[in-house]
Amino acid sequence: MEICEFLKGETVMKIRIGIMGYGNLGRGIECAIKQNKDMELVAVFTRRDPASVNILTEGVSVYHVDEAANMQDKIDVMILCGGSATDLPKQTKEYAKMFHVVDSFDTHANIPSHFEAVDAAAKESGKIGIISVGWDPGMFSLNRLYANAILPNGSDYTFWGKGVSQGHSDAIRRVEGVLDGKQYTIPVEAALEAVRTGNNPELTTRQKHIRECFVVAAEGADKAKIEAEIKNMPNYFADYDTIVNFITQEELDKNHSGIPHGGFVIRSGKTGWNEENKHIIEYSLKLDSNPEFTASVIVAYARAAYRMASEGQSGCKTVFDIAPAYLSSQTPEELRAHML
Amino acid sequence: MEICEFLKGETVMKIRIGIMGYGNLGRGIECAIKQNKDMELVAVFTRRDPASVNILTEGVSVYHVDEAANMQDKIDVMILCGGSATDLPKQTKEYAKMFHVVDSFDTHANIPSHFEAVDAAAKESGKIGIISVGWDPGMFSLNRLYANAILPNGSDYTFWGKGVSQGHSDAIRRVEGVLDGKQYTIPVEAALEAVRTGNNPELTTRQKHIRECFVVAAEGADKAKIEAEIKNMPNYFADYDTIVNFITQEELDKNHSGIPHGGFVIRSGKTGWNEENKHIIEYSLKLDSNPEFTASVIVAYARAAYRMASEGQSGCKTVFDIAPAYLSSQTPEELRAHML
Numbered sequence: 310m311e312i313c314e315f316l317k318g319e320t321v322m323k324i325r326i327g328i329m330g331y332g333n334l335g336r337g338i339e340c341a342i343k344q345n346k347d348m349e350l351v352a353v354f355t356r357r358d359p360a361s362v363n364i365l366t367e368g369v370s371v372y373h374v375d376e377a378a379n380m381q382d383k384i385d386v387m388i389l390c391g392g393s394a395t396d397l398p399k400q401t402k403e404y405a406k407m408f409h410v411v412d413s414f415d416t417h418a419n420i421p422s423h424f425e426a427v428d429a430a431a432k433e434s435g436k437i438g439i440i441s442v443g444w445d446p447g448m449f450s451l452n453r454l455y456a457n458a459i460l461p462n463g464s465d466y467t468f469w470g471k472g473v474s475q476g477h478s479d480a481i482r483r484v485e486g487v488l489d490g491k492q493y494t495i496p497v498e499a500a501l502e503a504v505r506t507g508n509n510p511e512l513t514t515r516q517k518h519i520r521e522c523f524v525v526a527a528e529g530a531d532k533a534k535i536e537a538e539i540k541n542m543p544n545y546f547a548d549y550d551t552i553v554n555f556i557t558q559e560e561l562d563k564n565h566s567g568i569p570h571g572g573f574v575i576r577s578g579k580t581g582w583n584e585e586n587k588h589i590i591e592y593s594l595k596l597d598s599n600p601e602f603t604a605s606v607i608v609a610y611a612r613a614a615y616r617m618a619s620e621g622q623s624g625c626k627t628v629f630d631i632a633p634a635y636l637s638s639q640t641p642e643e644l645r646a647h648m649l
Numbered sequence: 650m651e652i653c654e655f656l657k658g659e660t661v662m663k664i665r666i667g668i669m670g671y672g673n674l675g676r677g678i679e680c681a682i683k684q685n686k687d688m689e690l691v692a693v694f695t696r697r698d699p700a701s702v703n704i705l706t707e708g709v710s711v712y713h714v715d716e717a718a719n720m721q722d723k724i725d726v727m728i729l730c731g732g733s734a735t736d737l738p739k740q741t742k743e744y745a746k747m748f749h750v751v752d753s754f755d756t757h758a759n760i761p762s763h764f765e766a767v768d769a770a771a772k773e774s775g776k777i778g779i780i781s782v783g784w785d786p787g788m789f790s791l792n793r794l795y796a797n798a799i800l801p802n803g804s805d806y807t808f809w810g811k812g813v814s815q816g817h818s819d820a821i822r823r824v825e826g827v828l829d830g831k832q833y834t835i836p837v838e839a840a841l842e843a844v845r846t847g848n849n850p851e852l853t854t855r856q857k858h859i860r861e862c863f864v865v866a867a868e869g870a871d872k873a874k875i876e877a878e879i880k881n882m883p884n885y886f887a888d889y890d891t892i893v894n895f896i897t898q899e900e901l902d903k904n905h906s907g908i909p910h911g912g913f914v915i916r917s918g919k920t921g922w923n924e925e926n927k928h929i930i931e932y933s934l935k936l937d938s939n940p941e942f943t944a945s946v947i948v949a950y951a952r953a954a955y956r957m958a959s960e961g962q963s964g965c966k967t968v969f970d971i972a973p974a975y976l977s978s979q980t981p982e983e984l985r986a987h988m989l
Contacts, residue, residue: 340922344801365922421986441989448795450989451973452932455788457988458949458976459942461684505935580945582680582705586937588945592792593933595845597926602799605920605928609798629984633791634969636798644969646761648797649781649790 323349324615325383326608327408329374329400330390331355331362333568334413337604338388339365345608347638351384352376381407386611388412398423405430405438405625409614411607413443420446420627428625437614438625443603444594445469449574451628452592456576460588463578464509468496468517472570472599480545481522484538486530489558491565495519496573507577507587514548521552523565570599609636663689664955665723666948667748669714669740670730671695671702673908674753677944678728679705685948687978691724692716721747726951728752738763745770745778745965749954751947753783760786760967768965777954778965783943784934785809789914791968792932796916800928803918804849808836808857812910812939820885821862824878826870829898831905835859836913847917847927854888861892863905910939949976 326342328335331353342350343366350369355362359371372380377387387408389400393416401412405427414423420441431438441447445467453465474494481490500517503510522539526532536553540546556564571594580586596602610628613635617626634641639648666682668675671693682690683706690709695702699711712720717727727748729740733756741752745767754763760781771778781787785807793805814834821830840857843850862879866872876893880886896904911934920926936942950968953975957966974981979988 337920340920343922344920417989420989421982424985446989448799448930451795453988454973454977454984455791458952458973458978459788459945461978507935580677580680580684580938580941582683586941588937588942589933589935590788591931591933591935593929593931595847595929595931597928598920601920601926602928605799612798627985627989629974629981629989630972632970632972633794633798637794638798638801641969642761644794645764645967648793649757649760649786649967649969 323347324612325349325351325385326611327351327377327380327384327387328353328390329377329387329404330396331364331371332390333600334604335388335390336365337598337601338390338608340601341605341608342366344605345612345638347612348608352380377404378407384408386411386614388607388611393419398426401438401440402426402430405436406434407436409437409611409618411439411442411611411614413447413603413607414441415443415446417446424625424627432624435618435623437618437623439610439614439627439631440625441627442607442610444596444606445572447603447606447628448594449572449592452574452590453576454629456574456578456590456592460576460578460580460590462580462584463576463588466504466512466575466577467572468501468575469572470494470496470518470570472572472596473565473568474520477520477522477545480542481524481539484535484542486527486535487524488527489525489561491523491561493521493523495521501573501575504575504577505589505591507579507589509577515550518549519552520546520549521554523554523556523561525558525561526555567597568599569597570602571595612636612638663687664952665689665691665725666951667691667717667720667724667727668693668730669717669727669744670736671704671711672730673940674944675728675730676705677938677941678730678948680941681945681948682706684945685952685978687952688948692720717744718747724748726751726954728947728951733759738766741778741780742766742770745776746774747776749777749951749958751779751782751951751954753787753943753947754781755783755786757786764965764967772964775958775963777958777963779950779954779967779971780965781967782947782950784936784946785912787943787946787968788934789912789932792914792930793916794969796914796918796930796932800916800918800920800930802920802924803916803928806844806852806915806917807912808841808915809912810834810836810858810910812912812936813905813908814860817860817862817885820882821864821879824875824882826867826875827864828867829865829901831863831901833861833863835861841913841915844915844917845929845931847929849917855890858889859892860886860889861894863894863896863901865898865901866895907937908939909937910942911935952976952978 353371354374362371389412397414427438477492540551573593576590693711694714702711729752737754767778817832880891913933916930
């Protein structure tokens with residue numbers, strides 16, 4: 310167990326992190342731990358053959374998921390990097406029996422039931438489970454809450470992008486004759502500007518976002534038919550102005566291999582005895598790598614989980630329940646002196 | 650004592666607020682309370698003759714400050730609207746003996762000692778004292794903390810404006826031959842754009858902000874001399890590109906009577922095993938009324954003070970120590986269901 314001496318010369322134990330699942334998010338967690346000197350990566354767990362998984366950190370082993378239960382004395386916080394559809398509804402409550410856990414559960418409609426399940430497990434084990442961490446849900450949620458509490462008389466706007474939507478990219482690839490594709494969600498600049506005037510415009514789905522697709526068609530495929538099928542796809546594209554660009558696989562690989570994302574949370578509100586003054590609160594993210602940024606948020610909340618548990622707290626928490634100071638490696642005194 | 654029934658049909662007591670000091674900030678607090686249905690204004694306290702102070706809320710009385718000590722059973726949270734130079738260093742710790750208190754103490758260098766004094770008083774009385782609430786310190790501080798915790802490898806940038814600086818306006822008015830004046834702090838657009846590229850530019854004071862002055866000169870005054878004196882004033886203007894406009898008192902009154910402000914907190918950071926991905930987190934405010942927005946933040950934190958105290962907490966807190974959920978009038982369940 311390593312000793313960490315960065316905090317004002319005090320001897321502090323590093324927070325021992327496990328990563329459950331090694332896809333884009335798991336790899337992002339590994340990179341984020343490298344930037345946080347009060348943490349160390351202890352183990353990565355996978356459902357695949359551990360020998361087939363190569364990680365970046367020297368001296369750290371990859372284990373089969375079944376080994377995790379045997380490592381409860383070696384890991385403080387287990388970060389769950391599975392998907393929200395099937396992995397996390399099972400895993401988070403299960404691993405909350407053994408470790409402090411953090412997940413990025415993002416099926417908004419099911420957050421209340423997920424919370425209840427994790428809360429029951431974590432209260433019984435005396436662990437902390439932080440759910441739905443990342444940027445939306447996560448930092449965007451926080452900004453919605455703060456802005457609503459400050460300006461109760463106002464309107465909320467969330468714009469996403471410019472960024473890659475995995476779900477929409479998958480939808481493109483299911484169209485007959487499509488070999489590969491990527492979809493960017495793009496906020497409409499005119500809509501952003503209208504919101505920033507403070508006039509609280511009502512905006513339709515079509516007015517808020519454009520969807521731009523880059524599509525690799527099979528040889529001889531009917532491109533007009535593909536384009537029409539994409540543009541008319543219900544739920545995914547029909548309610549939007551959609552642009553379809555046909556490109557080669559080489560172009561797609563060269564120019565569209567990144568996973569950028571971002572967006573804007575804006576609240577526009579009025580104050581004054583007669584609502585005479587307008588205010589705009591805007592929070593925005595411009596991210597080269599969606600999974601690495603999400604991972605960076607999660608790792609800060611892993612620190613919070615560890616600290617809240619050290620104070621005797623347990624149960625399920627969300628970003629709403631966690632005082633900001635828990636996220637920082639600095640002491641409360643340092644934060645007040647330098648960041649307030 | 651009024652009953653408030655807006656929370657899901659439950660019967661909840663309103664939070665009873667007192668306002669200490671009735672200038673721009675105190676009046677802003679009064680307006681903000683009107684927008685928050687779980688609060689009621691109980692009394693306004695002034696050092697002036699109470700009969701000379703007219704407030705907006707019907708049925709609420711103005712008292713001399715000396716009366717406050719007699720109203721400990723009528724007020725839950727006393728909001729202190731005095732200045733940071735001389736009022737708050739005395740008042741906050743004094744009134745924390747009697748009430749939960751919130752202030753907007755903004756002398757950054759003295760925050761640690763102010764914290765200690767308020768903490769000692771509030772711990773002894775079992776009250777909560779929240780200090781340095783507003784937007785800077787306040788929401789800007791919070792955004793610095795969150796962004797630093799998420800992106801430990803990066804650079805911070807704070808820009809102020811476009812907005813009125815009271816201190817710089819006062820400095821203009823002290824110049825010989827000046828009858829009246831107002832100063833706007835304006836962020837340099839090119840500097841903002843450079844920061845948003847993610848290239849972490851190093852920016853001088855002059856590169857970040859412009860100072861624009863609107864000056865009413867006395868009849869026959871030497872305008873060239875006034876302009877030179879303003880532009881060369883150490884600390885206030887000498888390190889900036891300063892624009893001086895001479896206008897009439899009528900123009901000043903007509904076009905420059907507002908108190909707008911705002912600004913930008915930007916963190917630019919890198920992630921990835923080899924720091925290959927850039928990220929920009931940006932928080933900005935565009936405020937028609939600086940004091941009314943500050944007041945709106947304070948009132949949300951007054952709610953937090955009341956709730957934290959209801960759980961048995963006491964002592965001095967800053968925005969860093971307060972979980973976001975405490976600020977909202979919604980329940981934790983509602984927040985998870987609708988805002989996460």
